[in-house]
Amino acid sequence: MTSWVGRTAVEIAAAVREKRVTPREVVAGHLARIERLDGRVGAFRTVREEAALAEADEVAARDDLGELPLAGVPVAVKDNLAVRGESTRVGSAATPDTPAERDHETVARLRAAGAVVVGLTNVPELCVFGTTEGVHGTARNPWDPTRTAGGSSGGSAAAVAAGMVPIALGNDGMGSLRIPAANCGLVTIKPGHGVIPAGVSDGDWFGMSENGPLATTVADARLMFTVLAGSEPAGREGPATRRVAVSLRSPLAGVTVARPYAAAARDAAGVLMRAGHRVRRADPPYPASLGVTALAHWTAGTAVDARGLDRRSLTRRTRVHAAIGRRWEHSVVTGAARDRLRSRLEPFFAEYDVLLTPALARRSPKAAPWHERGWLRNVVANSAYSPLTPPWNLTGWPAMSVPFGTLPSGAPCAVQLVGRPGSEGVLLELAEQLEQRRPWQRIAPLEESEAAGA
Secondary structure: OOOOOOHHHHHHHHHHOOOOHHHHHHHHHHHHHHHHHHHHHEEEEEEOHHHHHHHHHHHHHHOOOHHHOOOEEEEEEEEEOOOOEOOOOOOOOOOOOOEEEOOHHHHHHHHHOHHHHHHHHEOOOHOOOOOOOOOOOOOEEEOEEEOOOOOOHHHHHHHHHHOOOOOOEEOHHHHHHHHHHHHHHOOEEEEEOOOOOOOOOOOHHHHHOEEEEEEEOOOHHHHHHHHHHOOOOOOOOOOOOOEEEEOOOOOOOOOOOHHHHHHHHHHHHHHHHHHHOOOEEEOOOOOOHHHHHHHHHHHHHHHEEEHHHOHHHHHHHHHHHHHHHHHHHHHHHOOOOHHHHHHHHHHHHOOOOEEEEEEOOOOEEEEOOHHHHHHHHHHHHHHHHHHOOHHHHHOOEEEEEEEEOOOOOEEEEEEEEEOOOOHHEEEEEEEEHHHHOOOOOOOOOOOOOHHOOO
Protein backbone atom coordinates (compact mmCIF):
# COMPACT_ATOMS: atom_id res chain seq x y z
CA MET A 1 0.00 0.00 0.00
CA THR A 2 1.31 3.44 -0.92
CA SER A 3 2.28 5.60 2.05
CA TRP A 4 1.16 9.23 1.92
CA VAL A 5 3.34 10.24 4.85
CA GLY A 6 6.00 12.65 3.63
CA ARG A 7 3.95 13.79 0.63
CA THR A 8 3.07 17.44 0.15
CA ALA A 9 -0.38 18.86 0.87
CA VAL A 10 -0.80 19.53 -2.85
CA GLU A 11 -0.11 15.86 -3.68
CA ILE A 12 -2.35 14.50 -0.91
CA ALA A 13 -5.31 16.72 -1.76
CA ALA A 14 -5.08 15.83 -5.46
CA ALA A 15 -5.01 12.10 -4.65
CA VAL A 16 -8.00 12.37 -2.31
CA ARG A 17 -10.02 14.40 -4.81
CA GLU A 18 -9.27 11.80 -7.50
CA LYS A 19 -10.16 8.99 -5.02
CA ARG A 20 -6.77 7.33 -5.32
CA VAL A 21 -6.65 7.32 -1.52
CA THR A 22 -9.20 7.94 1.23
CA PRO A 23 -8.90 10.68 3.87
CA ARG A 24 -8.94 7.96 6.55
CA GLU A 25 -5.93 6.21 5.02
CA VAL A 26 -4.01 9.49 4.84
CA VAL A 27 -4.87 10.53 8.39
CA ALA A 28 -4.21 7.07 9.85
CA GLY A 29 -0.75 7.01 8.29
CA HIS A 30 0.13 10.36 9.81
CA LEU A 31 -1.29 9.40 13.22
CA ALA A 32 0.92 6.32 13.18
CA ARG A 33 3.96 8.47 12.48
CA ILE A 34 3.03 10.82 15.32
CA GLU A 35 2.77 7.86 17.70
CA ARG A 36 6.13 6.55 16.52
CA LEU A 37 8.14 9.79 16.59
CA ASP A 38 6.57 12.40 18.82
CA GLY A 39 8.12 11.01 21.97
CA ARG A 40 11.45 12.24 20.58
CA VAL A 41 10.17 15.50 19.14
CA GLY A 42 7.52 16.80 21.54
CA ALA A 43 5.48 18.57 18.88
CA PHE A 44 1.98 17.85 20.20
CA ARG A 45 0.21 18.76 23.41
CA THR A 46 -2.74 16.62 22.42
CA VAL A 47 -3.42 14.25 19.52
CA ARG A 48 -7.04 13.84 18.34
CA GLU A 49 -6.76 10.26 17.11
CA GLU A 50 -10.41 9.11 17.26
CA ALA A 51 -11.85 12.53 16.41
CA ALA A 52 -9.49 12.98 13.46
CA LEU A 53 -10.38 9.60 11.97
CA ALA A 54 -14.09 10.36 12.34
CA GLU A 55 -13.59 13.75 10.70
CA ALA A 56 -11.63 12.13 7.88
CA ASP A 57 -14.65 9.94 7.17
CA GLU A 58 -16.85 13.04 7.15
CA VAL A 59 -14.58 14.63 4.55
CA ALA A 60 -14.80 11.49 2.39
CA ALA A 61 -18.59 11.69 2.49
CA ARG A 62 -18.79 15.33 1.39
CA ASP A 63 -20.61 16.02 -1.86
CA ASP A 64 -17.97 18.61 -2.80
CA LEU A 65 -14.96 16.34 -2.18
CA GLY A 66 -13.72 16.81 -5.74
CA GLU A 67 -13.51 20.58 -5.25
CA LEU A 68 -11.81 20.77 -1.85
CA PRO A 69 -8.35 22.42 -2.02
CA LEU A 70 -7.15 20.59 1.12
CA ALA A 71 -9.15 17.38 0.72
CA GLY A 72 -8.08 14.94 3.44
CA VAL A 73 -4.90 16.84 4.33
CA PRO A 74 -3.84 16.34 7.99
CA VAL A 75 -3.07 19.65 9.71
CA ALA A 76 -1.74 20.54 13.16
CA VAL A 77 -2.97 23.65 14.98
CA LYS A 78 -1.00 25.82 17.37
CA ASP A 79 -2.37 25.63 20.90
CA ASN A 80 -3.48 29.25 21.09
CA LEU A 81 -6.19 28.89 18.43
CA ALA A 82 -9.55 27.34 19.29
CA VAL A 83 -10.41 23.90 17.95
CA ARG A 84 -14.00 22.90 18.60
CA GLY A 85 -14.22 20.30 21.38
CA GLU A 86 -10.64 20.81 22.56
CA SER A 87 -9.22 23.03 25.28
CA THR A 88 -6.85 25.85 24.38
CA ARG A 89 -4.08 25.85 26.99
CA VAL A 90 -1.58 28.29 25.42
CA GLY A 91 1.29 26.39 27.04
CA SER A 92 0.21 27.26 30.58
CA ALA A 93 -1.08 25.72 33.79
CA ALA A 94 -2.98 28.97 34.43
CA THR A 95 -5.42 28.56 31.54
CA PRO A 96 -8.71 26.64 31.91
CA ASP A 97 -9.00 23.09 30.58
CA THR A 98 -12.36 23.89 28.98
CA PRO A 99 -13.31 22.60 25.52
CA ALA A 100 -13.89 25.30 22.92
CA GLU A 101 -17.45 25.62 21.63
CA ARG A 102 -16.41 26.67 18.13
CA ASP A 103 -13.39 26.75 15.85
CA HIS A 104 -11.23 29.81 15.41
CA GLU A 105 -11.99 31.36 12.02
CA THR A 106 -8.71 30.11 10.52
CA VAL A 107 -9.38 26.56 11.75
CA ALA A 108 -12.91 26.78 10.34
CA ARG A 109 -11.52 27.82 6.95
CA LEU A 110 -9.07 24.92 6.91
CA ARG A 111 -11.83 22.45 7.75
CA ALA A 112 -14.16 23.94 5.16
CA ALA A 113 -11.37 23.33 2.61
CA GLY A 114 -11.23 19.64 3.59
CA ALA A 115 -8.34 19.60 6.08
CA VAL A 116 -8.45 17.32 9.12
CA VAL A 117 -7.10 18.58 12.46
CA VAL A 118 -4.99 15.81 14.00
CA GLY A 119 -3.83 17.68 17.09
CA LEU A 120 -2.82 20.83 18.92
CA THR A 121 0.86 21.67 19.16
CA ASN A 122 3.10 22.77 22.00
CA VAL A 123 3.93 26.43 22.63
CA PRO A 124 5.85 28.32 25.33
CA GLU A 125 3.62 29.77 28.04
CA LEU A 126 1.34 32.46 26.54
CA CYS A 127 3.43 32.18 23.35
CA VAL A 128 5.93 34.67 24.72
CA PHE A 129 9.36 33.27 23.90
CA GLY A 130 11.38 31.99 20.95
CA THR A 131 11.91 28.55 22.52
CA THR A 132 9.09 26.05 23.12
CA GLU A 133 8.99 24.28 26.46
CA GLY A 134 6.79 24.26 29.56
CA VAL A 135 4.36 22.25 31.61
CA HIS A 136 2.90 20.58 28.49
CA GLY A 137 6.16 19.52 26.88
CA THR A 138 9.31 20.55 25.03
CA ALA A 139 9.35 20.88 21.23
CA ARG A 140 12.69 19.87 19.74
CA ASN A 141 14.14 20.52 16.30
CA PRO A 142 13.73 17.27 14.33
CA TRP A 143 16.98 18.02 12.47
CA ASP A 144 18.89 18.27 15.78
CA PRO A 145 16.85 17.13 18.80
CA THR A 146 19.43 18.62 21.17
CA ARG A 147 18.19 22.07 20.02
CA THR A 148 14.87 23.80 20.56
CA ALA A 149 12.49 23.92 17.62
CA GLY A 150 12.13 27.63 18.31
CA GLY A 151 8.99 29.48 19.23
CA SER A 152 6.41 30.26 19.76
CA SER A 153 4.99 28.08 16.95
CA GLY A 154 7.65 25.52 17.83
CA GLY A 155 5.38 22.49 18.09
CA SER A 156 3.72 23.24 14.77
CA ALA A 157 7.09 23.63 13.04
CA ALA A 158 8.48 20.46 14.61
CA ALA A 159 5.41 18.47 13.52
CA VAL A 160 5.84 19.51 9.88
CA ALA A 161 9.62 19.10 9.80
CA ALA A 162 9.30 15.58 11.24
CA GLY A 163 6.74 14.61 8.57
CA MET A 164 4.00 14.10 11.17
CA VAL A 165 1.76 16.47 9.16
CA PRO A 166 2.35 18.10 5.76
CA ILE A 167 1.20 21.55 6.93
CA ALA A 168 0.48 23.30 10.21
CA LEU A 169 -1.14 26.49 11.44
CA GLY A 170 0.81 28.95 13.57
CA ASN A 171 1.05 32.64 14.26
CA ASP A 172 3.66 35.34 14.56
CA GLY A 173 3.78 38.29 16.97
CA MET A 174 7.54 38.93 17.04
CA GLY A 175 8.77 36.16 14.76
CA SER A 176 6.85 33.18 16.11
CA LEU A 177 6.34 31.64 12.65
CA ARG A 178 9.62 32.66 11.06
CA ILE A 179 11.90 31.67 13.97
CA PRO A 180 10.83 28.00 14.21
CA ALA A 181 10.48 27.75 10.42
CA ALA A 182 14.08 28.92 10.04
CA ASN A 183 15.27 26.44 12.67
CA CYS A 184 13.35 23.52 11.20
CA GLY A 185 13.89 24.08 7.47
CA LEU A 186 10.33 25.16 6.61
CA VAL A 187 8.61 27.76 4.48
CA THR A 188 6.36 30.26 6.21
CA ILE A 189 4.84 33.63 5.52
CA LYS A 190 3.69 36.15 8.09
CA PRO A 191 1.05 38.08 6.18
CA GLY A 192 0.61 41.80 6.30
CA HIS A 193 -1.95 43.21 8.70
CA GLY A 194 -5.55 42.36 7.85
CA VAL A 195 -4.83 39.79 5.12
CA ILE A 196 -5.66 36.64 7.15
CA PRO A 197 -8.08 36.74 10.12
CA ALA A 198 -6.10 37.23 13.32
CA GLY A 199 -7.96 36.97 16.64
CA VAL A 200 -4.89 35.38 18.17
CA SER A 201 -5.46 36.83 21.63
CA ASP A 202 -7.03 39.84 23.28
CA GLY A 203 -5.96 42.60 20.89
CA ASP A 204 -3.54 40.46 18.84
CA TRP A 205 -0.57 42.04 20.63
CA PHE A 206 -1.75 45.48 19.51
CA GLY A 207 -2.34 44.23 15.98
CA MET A 208 1.13 42.70 15.57
CA SER A 209 0.13 39.01 15.65
CA GLU A 210 -0.82 37.30 12.40
CA ASN A 211 -1.82 33.72 11.58
CA GLY A 212 -0.05 31.86 8.80
CA PRO A 213 1.09 28.55 7.31
CA LEU A 214 4.05 26.28 8.00
CA ALA A 215 4.97 24.00 5.10
CA THR A 216 7.83 22.15 3.43
CA THR A 217 7.32 23.70 -0.02
CA VAL A 218 6.38 27.12 -1.34
CA ALA A 219 3.46 25.56 -3.23
CA ASP A 220 2.02 24.18 0.03
CA ALA A 221 2.55 27.51 1.79
CA ARG A 222 0.80 29.30 -1.08
CA LEU A 223 -2.11 26.83 -1.04
CA MET A 224 -2.63 27.12 2.71
CA PHE A 225 -2.24 30.91 2.59
CA THR A 226 -4.94 31.09 -0.11
CA VAL A 227 -7.34 29.02 2.01
CA LEU A 228 -6.67 31.11 5.13
CA ALA A 229 -6.94 34.45 3.32
CA GLY A 230 -9.90 33.44 1.19
CA SER A 231 -8.16 34.58 -2.00
CA GLU A 232 -4.90 34.30 -3.93
CA PRO A 233 -2.01 36.29 -2.42
CA ALA A 234 -1.76 39.81 -3.77
CA GLY A 235 1.20 41.28 -5.61
CA ARG A 236 2.04 38.70 -8.28
CA GLU A 237 1.32 41.19 -11.05
CA GLY A 238 3.99 43.60 -12.17
CA PRO A 239 7.48 43.40 -13.60
CA ALA A 240 9.35 40.10 -13.50
CA THR A 241 12.46 41.98 -12.37
CA ARG A 242 12.38 43.00 -8.70
CA ARG A 243 14.55 45.50 -6.88
CA VAL A 244 16.07 43.56 -3.99
CA ALA A 245 18.03 45.07 -1.10
CA VAL A 246 20.35 42.71 0.79
CA SER A 247 21.16 43.55 4.40
CA LEU A 248 23.33 41.53 6.77
CA ARG A 249 23.00 44.04 9.59
CA SER A 250 21.18 43.15 12.79
CA PRO A 251 18.46 45.69 13.67
CA LEU A 252 19.40 45.26 17.33
CA ALA A 253 22.49 47.15 18.46
CA GLY A 254 25.22 44.89 19.83
CA VAL A 255 23.95 41.70 18.15
CA THR A 256 25.92 40.39 15.18
CA VAL A 257 24.95 37.84 12.55
CA ALA A 258 26.95 34.60 12.61
CA ARG A 259 28.87 33.59 9.49
CA PRO A 260 26.57 30.76 8.25
CA TYR A 261 23.49 33.00 8.26
CA ALA A 262 25.31 35.90 6.63
CA ALA A 263 26.71 33.53 3.99
CA ALA A 264 23.22 32.16 3.28
CA ALA A 265 21.86 35.66 2.65
CA ARG A 266 24.78 36.50 0.35
CA ASP A 267 24.34 33.24 -1.57
CA ALA A 268 20.59 33.78 -1.90
CA ALA A 269 21.28 37.28 -3.23
CA GLY A 270 23.50 35.73 -5.89
CA VAL A 271 20.76 33.30 -6.88
CA LEU A 272 18.24 36.13 -7.26
CA MET A 273 20.73 38.22 -9.20
CA ARG A 274 21.32 35.35 -11.63
CA ALA A 275 17.54 35.01 -11.94
CA GLY A 276 17.49 38.52 -13.37
CA HIS A 277 16.64 40.68 -10.36
CA ARG A 278 18.38 43.94 -9.51
CA VAL A 279 20.16 43.19 -6.25
CA ARG A 280 22.10 45.69 -4.11
CA ARG A 281 23.59 45.78 -0.63
CA ALA A 282 21.55 48.27 1.40
CA ASP A 283 20.61 48.49 5.08
CA PRO A 284 17.18 49.72 6.21
CA PRO A 285 17.42 52.85 8.42
CA TYR A 286 16.63 51.03 11.66
CA PRO A 287 16.35 53.56 14.52
CA ALA A 288 18.62 53.17 17.54
CA SER A 289 15.49 52.96 19.68
CA LEU A 290 14.17 49.85 17.89
CA GLY A 291 15.22 47.46 20.66
CA VAL A 292 13.33 49.45 23.29
CA THR A 293 10.27 49.71 21.05
CA ALA A 294 10.28 45.96 20.43
CA LEU A 295 10.71 45.15 24.13
CA ALA A 296 7.89 47.50 25.09
CA HIS A 297 5.44 45.90 22.67
CA TRP A 298 6.61 42.36 23.43
CA THR A 299 6.11 42.74 27.18
CA ALA A 300 2.92 44.82 26.94
CA GLY A 301 1.30 42.16 24.75
CA THR A 302 2.03 39.59 27.44
CA ALA A 303 0.61 41.88 30.13
CA VAL A 304 -2.70 41.92 28.24
CA ASP A 305 -2.71 38.14 27.73
CA ALA A 306 -1.90 37.45 31.40
CA ARG A 307 -4.75 39.61 32.66
CA GLY A 308 -7.32 37.50 34.50
CA LEU A 309 -5.02 34.51 34.94
CA ASP A 310 -3.83 33.26 38.32
CA ARG A 311 -0.31 34.67 38.50
CA ARG A 312 0.74 31.99 40.96
CA SER A 313 0.20 29.41 38.19
CA LEU A 314 2.39 31.30 35.71
CA THR A 315 6.11 30.62 35.43
CA ARG A 316 8.49 33.23 36.81
CA ARG A 317 9.72 34.40 33.40
CA THR A 318 6.13 35.02 32.27
CA ARG A 319 5.21 36.89 35.47
CA VAL A 320 8.20 39.19 35.13
CA HIS A 321 7.54 39.74 31.42
CA ALA A 322 3.94 40.71 32.12
CA ALA A 323 4.88 42.95 35.07
CA ILE A 324 7.32 44.90 32.93
CA GLY A 325 4.74 45.12 30.16
CA ARG A 326 2.13 46.70 32.43
CA ARG A 327 4.38 49.73 32.67
CA TRP A 328 4.41 50.07 28.88
CA GLU A 329 0.76 49.40 28.06
CA HIS A 330 -0.44 53.00 27.98
CA SER A 331 2.32 54.21 25.66
CA VAL A 332 2.16 51.16 23.40
CA VAL A 333 -1.59 51.26 22.82
CA THR A 334 -1.38 54.65 21.09
CA GLY A 335 0.66 53.13 18.25
CA ALA A 336 2.84 56.25 17.98
CA ALA A 337 6.16 54.37 18.03
CA ARG A 338 4.99 51.99 15.31
CA ASP A 339 3.77 54.90 13.17
CA ARG A 340 7.19 56.55 13.47
CA LEU A 341 8.93 53.31 12.51
CA ARG A 342 6.74 52.86 9.42
CA SER A 343 7.35 56.45 8.37
CA ARG A 344 11.09 55.96 8.74
CA LEU A 345 11.15 52.72 6.69
CA GLU A 346 8.64 53.60 3.95
CA PRO A 347 11.16 55.52 1.78
CA PHE A 348 13.45 52.47 1.82
CA PHE A 349 10.62 50.28 0.51
CA ALA A 350 9.77 52.88 -2.12
CA GLU A 351 13.28 52.35 -3.46
CA TYR A 352 13.30 48.55 -3.11
CA ASP A 353 10.55 46.00 -3.70
CA VAL A 354 11.95 43.37 -1.33
CA LEU A 355 14.43 43.20 1.52
CA LEU A 356 16.53 40.03 1.85
CA THR A 357 18.15 39.32 5.24
CA PRO A 358 19.37 36.33 7.24
CA ALA A 359 16.38 34.75 8.98
CA LEU A 360 18.27 34.37 12.27
CA ALA A 361 21.52 35.62 13.73
CA ARG A 362 22.67 32.20 14.94
CA ARG A 363 21.37 28.70 15.57
CA SER A 364 18.72 28.10 18.19
CA PRO A 365 19.53 27.51 21.86
CA LYS A 366 19.78 24.04 23.35
CA ALA A 367 16.49 22.33 24.15
CA ALA A 368 16.30 22.87 27.91
CA PRO A 369 13.84 23.85 30.66
CA TRP A 370 14.00 27.54 29.74
CA HIS A 371 10.66 28.08 31.51
CA GLU A 372 12.45 27.34 34.80
CA ARG A 373 15.17 29.92 34.12
CA GLY A 374 15.14 33.62 34.86
CA TRP A 375 13.51 36.30 32.73
CA LEU A 376 16.72 38.12 31.79
CA ARG A 377 18.45 34.92 30.72
CA ASN A 378 15.51 34.11 28.43
CA VAL A 379 15.36 37.59 26.92
CA VAL A 380 19.11 37.66 26.24
CA ALA A 381 19.04 34.20 24.61
CA ASN A 382 16.05 35.13 22.45
CA SER A 383 17.43 38.49 21.38
CA ALA A 384 20.85 37.07 20.54
CA TYR A 385 19.51 34.58 18.02
CA SER A 386 16.39 36.20 16.59
CA PRO A 387 16.82 39.99 16.26
CA LEU A 388 15.78 40.18 12.60
CA THR A 389 12.08 39.29 12.84
CA PRO A 390 10.43 41.84 15.22
CA PRO A 391 10.65 44.97 13.03
CA TRP A 392 8.13 43.56 10.56
CA ASN A 393 5.54 42.83 13.24
CA LEU A 394 5.94 46.41 14.43
CA THR A 395 5.34 47.72 10.90
CA GLY A 396 2.65 45.15 10.09
CA TRP A 397 4.29 44.28 6.76
CA PRO A 398 4.60 40.79 5.23
CA ALA A 399 7.71 38.69 5.80
CA MET A 400 8.79 35.15 4.95
CA SER A 401 11.32 32.61 6.10
CA VAL A 402 12.71 30.39 3.33
CA PRO A 403 15.15 27.45 3.80
CA PHE A 404 18.50 28.15 2.19
CA GLY A 405 21.72 26.26 2.80
CA THR A 406 22.80 24.32 5.86
CA LEU A 407 24.59 25.02 9.12
CA PRO A 408 27.87 23.29 9.99
CA SER A 409 25.83 20.84 12.09
CA GLY A 410 23.85 19.81 9.00
CA ALA A 411 20.66 21.46 10.24
CA PRO A 412 18.90 23.86 7.86
CA CYS A 413 19.81 27.52 7.45
CA ALA A 414 17.35 30.15 6.20
CA VAL A 415 16.83 33.63 4.81
CA GLN A 416 14.09 36.20 5.36
CA LEU A 417 12.19 38.09 2.66
CA VAL A 418 10.30 41.28 3.57
CA GLY A 419 7.98 43.38 1.44
CA ARG A 420 5.73 46.40 1.55
CA PRO A 421 1.99 45.99 2.34
CA GLY A 422 0.18 43.86 -0.22
CA SER A 423 3.30 42.13 -1.55
CA GLU A 424 2.68 38.60 -0.26
CA GLY A 425 2.52 37.31 -3.83
CA VAL A 426 5.84 38.93 -4.69
CA LEU A 427 7.53 37.29 -1.68
CA LEU A 428 6.12 33.89 -2.58
CA GLU A 429 7.27 34.39 -6.18
CA LEU A 430 10.87 35.03 -5.08
CA ALA A 431 10.70 32.14 -2.63
CA GLU A 432 9.64 29.85 -5.49
CA GLN A 433 12.67 30.98 -7.50
CA LEU A 434 14.99 30.22 -4.58
CA GLU A 435 13.36 26.80 -4.18
CA GLN A 436 13.68 25.99 -7.89
CA ARG A 437 17.35 26.94 -8.02
CA ARG A 438 18.38 25.65 -4.57
CA PRO A 439 15.93 22.90 -3.55
CA TRP A 440 16.10 21.71 0.04
CA GLN A 441 15.49 18.43 1.82
CA ARG A 442 11.90 18.65 3.02
CA ILE A 443 11.71 16.20 5.93
CA ALA A 444 14.21 15.62 8.73
CA PRO A 445 15.72 12.11 8.57
CA LEU A 446 14.56 11.16 12.06
CA GLU A 447 13.87 7.52 11.32
CA GLU A 448 17.20 7.13 9.53
CA SER A 449 19.07 8.45 12.58
CA GLU A 450 16.96 6.17 14.79
CA ALA A 451 17.91 3.14 12.66
CA ALA A 452 21.59 4.13 12.69
CA GLY A 453 21.57 4.20 16.48
CA ALA A 454 19.84 0.84 16.82
